[in-house]
Amino acid sequence: QITAWLRATFADRPELQVSHETIYQAIYVQSRGNLRAELTRQVALRSGRTQRRPQSRAAGAARSRRPWIGDLHISNRPAEATDRAVPGHWEGDLVIGKAGASAIVTLVERATRYVMLGALPHGRDSEAVIGVLTDLATRIPAHLRRSLTWDQGTEMATHPHFTIATGCPVYFCDPHSPWQRGTNENTNGLLRQYFPKSSYDFRTINQTGLDEVAHELNTRPRETLGWNTPAQRLAQLIAP
Known part of the structure; x- marks a missing residue:
């Protein structure tokens, strides 16, 4: 700051x-x-x-060998995503459970702060993550799928399949730059009120349970939205 x-x-x-x-x-x-x-x-x-x-030099070298990133660096993301003036730009991440044995997908829309959560009952390899992301993205209209920003994790190695299925391009942050997905980082912090870090096992909750948590977050008034809720803001964008 x-x-x-x-x-x-x-x-x-x-x-x-x-x-x-x-x-x-x-x-x-x-x-x-x-x-x-x-x-x-x-x-x-x-x-x-x-x-x-x-930071480990070896880890830094490994991150540089990630061919799936290509030219999809966050610096190439549409400028409209930066100031939140145009809705439809999302940030995503994995929240990891106890002992690294489980995880969920988190998505948040930058302009409305609308949250979607996805269960990963079969692991968090790229195929599983991309499948869940695709299912979540198709819940919303195509005009609200303008971009998705993620870190450089291997779970996004097959991201072209997501883009083909949804029409939503994926952009990647710099290493060690969580502020480039600040909305998502803040959302993940709120989620820890429900899922304590290092002690919660996400295998104990299914998609229905995650949808209920997302609903609570989306119906919580936010000062940054003029005390509207994310659900209200998204409804305004979807209404004919």
């Missing part, structure tokens, strides 16, 4: 801008004395960790 605010406020003065990594380094590496002692007594990261987790 700080980085983005500085970039927008001082667009023509790069000397007044700072990267998010520099801020983290200042807090977690350069801090000394009272500040460092205070940080050791509290959970300062939303992840629950008190220190930054170093």
Whole structure:
């Protein structure tokens, strides 16, 4: 938030801008004395960790060898998706259950914050994920399937099948850039109220149960929507 605010406020003065990594380094590496002692007594990261987790070079190299991404980088996503003025642009992710043994698909529409959830009872390989995504996407009209933004996970290796079936292109974020799917990250945080991290087994809930949770989220008034609900906003877009 700080980085983005500085970039927008001082667009023509790069000397007044700072990267998010520099801020983290200042807090977690350069801090000394009272500040460092205070940080050791509290959970300062939303992840629950008190220190930054170093990134693996090997993992970075592996991510660079993902041919399914091609030229479908988020920078090539239609500009209309960025400002949320045009509905129909979605963000998606997998939420992983206890011990990594289960998962569900989460989708959220950027303009309305409308949420759809998909069960994965048969695993989370690419074929299973693409099948569930296709089923969810066909619940909504074609004019509201303009794009889907995802991370670079292997579950999207067969994404062309999804695009052929739905007409919805898929775009991929940069590695370690969850803010590029900020609406989805926020939604996943809300979902943890229903499905506690590291302790919930998604094999204990079926599609009907997930639809009920999505309904609760979609009928919750949101300040960002002028206290309308996501369901109300989506209904306005679907109404003839």
